[in-house]
Amino acid sequence: MMHSNRWRIAVFFLAIFGMGLLAGNVIAKEVIFLDLSDYTGPVAGLALPGSMGTEDYLKYINAKGGVDGVQIKYMGVDTRYDVARAISAFKRQRRNKKVVATGIVSTPVGKMMQALTKKERLVTHVPGDGEFQAHPGNFFAWGPVYQDAFSATIDWILDDWKKKSKSGAPKVAVLSWDSAYGREMLRGGKEYAEMKGVEILPSELFPPGSLKHDVYLTRLDKAGADYIYVGGVDPVQTNVMRDATALGLTKKIQFISDYWGPTALGISLHPDALEGMVVVSFFLRGQEAFDNPLMKELWTTVRKQPMDKFNEGYGIGVGAGMNLEGALKDAIKRVGAGKVSREEVWKSYQNLAGMSHAGISGPCTYGPKNRNGSEVVKFYRVTGGKIVPITDWVKTPDAVSLHNW
């Protein structure tokens, strides 16, 4: 009886050992993308569709057999814009070698992670802080950094000013969140504007969550603003435009939204308030996004949702997924699937220049000294309840190098 029990125990442990070996084989065939995103906090309007885009694109790649046989698992964590929670989630996976890249949709979490991971070569996707372009490390922006997009907007403003045959120089103001993100575009962007002879009025910054902006708008109007660049994640822009319309300012001031302004869904809900607003974007907006074949396929076949529920922010995540796929392909080609490490993926991210994003955004421009996801933006205008393109892709100036970091 005793002997048979020993055999049973031995067989049991051998079986576990065998499963461990099998699992070991699986590990080499899977890498993880850890997405520290905000699904329920103040930037969820931006983060959620973006995360869905990455998740769906990775599922799509995996269904096709992965990247040269390596599957990319999407692991999403709702940080709620909470730094402590993000750290906790990151630390749990920090020594998991399968995690080869992370995504962060939060300026404070990004800053914290930069300090924590400065010794590591863990690729981290971030929205658009110029700081990461100024000091190239393991942080890669989704598109052109904020100050570069702001500078492209300054160029557009000068063109618009000329077209309107106005004399003198336009006065531009920034109305944005009172946060690190809200001021980021001016670190280099202000220097660029001054270089172009454009006066930047003192910024009006308000706490995230503010619903009324009359005071700030009135002050900017009194200061003589011709153009107001609005930062924040929609519905911020919608609320600002609602107040501006009520104050009668939209007739004399041109409002321009940064990347995270209204989507087609938001515009369809508040067409009158948003009428005339210009949006600068590094990813497709409006009908152009709806017509993009890749996004259409992903949204309807992977997400299994009708197109009337589509959000253009989805494209940001799809682009990030494509970058990871491209880097993984490059790393596998260089060192083989069994030797793909964080370091190798980091090296490969710097070889992605020229990679296409299926038309969703400009071609990738990551390089050894470049952390811009792309270097082109497009301008759109809300017209008749729709967001329509008013320019083609426009090259963004390098404003980061103008700032004293």
Place this chain on the structure above:
Amino acid sequence: MWRPCGIFDATYEKDMAIIRTPRHWSALVVSLVILFLVPLFGSYYIVSFINYLAISVIVVLGLQVVSGYCGQISFGQAAFMAVGGYTSAVLTQKFGLSFWVALPLSGIFTGIYGLIGGAPSLRIKGFYLAVATIAIHFVTMWLLLHLEITGKSVGITVDSPSVGSFVFDTDERMFYIIMPIMLLMTFAARNLVRTRVGRAFVAVRDNDLAAQVMGINLYYYKLLAFFISCFYAGIAGSLWAHLTLVCHPEQFTLIHALWFIGMLIVGGMGSIPGVFFGVLFVRIIDELVLIFSPYLADWFPWLGMAPAAGLGMSAFGLVLAWFLIKEPRGLAHRWEILKASSRLYPFAY
């Protein structure tokens, strides 16, 4: 627990002692040995999670003093923690002071700052005081975002503490700073509430008018409670800054203050062990959501990753509502019942 019927305190000293029996002592020693061995044998994740818990315990201990014992509701604890973190960051990074000097100074400065936060308690109480402390939170955040010395919206990058050439640059090493401080502060809080000061706090909480009639100086004790509470928050903020290596206003939001209050409610107001129960319970629930949400998304693909991961706040809300309805005295009360019944065992409680 472990103090069965029949053991009596024959001397005044014995009656006053926190650790009373040889069993208590041996349990304490064994627990401490195990605790301090965790960084050597535990995983990196466990160690970092314990650090996070310990810092939360220090903050909530402070909140327990001012709210649980003295009855002054404060929503300013996250802001006070920020003040402590920034003080330490400024002192070490801009004035070149050692972390070991900056740490107590952060507590003291935050305590003094807390006197401003506590000042409204001299005139108002209850909900009105709660709203006043919320105002203190926003004023503090505004200052941190706009003052040159705090790095404005960019924040301050902080270095790891060091002793000579030994740098506490990993979570395992930081554990040996955070844990003794947490234990020391727990011991201090446990003793404080048994002193004349602690009894005055309870008197103020239970009936401030009666307390004043008995000769307790309300102003003095209310401000003292705020000072102590903020001292704790300041120490926790300093540790947090040197653990995460960055100080940024968005690390200390009003939501964090709400979580601290939630921990207090779940653990039990007016109980030092309650702080541990509350922090452990809430943080573990939060971690479980983090751990299980990816599996939920795997098991129910139609749910998608994002909604599954977003269940955390719902879980927190449900737990809080359940405690408010079913166990308003918190887990500490359950613990007391458990202790009492174990002493009487095998007789029914």
